[in-house]
Amino acid sequence: MRDKVIKALEKVKAMLAADGGSAELVDITDDGVVKIRLTGACGGCPMSAMTLKMGVERIIKQEVPEVKRVEAV
Numbered sequence: 001m002r003d004k005v006i007k008a009l010e011k012v013k014a015m016l017a018a019d020g021g022s023a024e025l026v027d028i029t030d031d032g033v034v035k036i037r038l039t040g041a042c043g044g045c046p047m048s049a050m051t052l053k054m055g056v057e058r059i060i061k062q063e064v065p066e067v068k069r070v071e072a073v
Helices: 002-017 048-063
Strands: 021-028 033-040 069-072
Touching: 002 021, 002 033, 002 048, 033 048, 048 069
Parallel strands: 033 069
Antiparallel strands: 021 033
C-alpha cells in the first residue's frame, strides 16, 4: 500500500506546488491512516485543513481505496 500512497502523493504534490507548497508522507498506520506533513506555503496556510480534506485526502483515497483517512501531523 505504501507504494500506491507515494504514487498518489506525487499527484498531490504537483497540485500543491502551483501554490508554493508541498507534502511529505510521515507514516501509514496498520489501520489505514495516512499521516502527511504539509510544507512550504501550505504548512502555515489558514486553508490547509480544507486543502488536506478536500484535496489531499480525496485524491489519495481515490487512488488507494484501502486508506481510511488522511491526517496532518
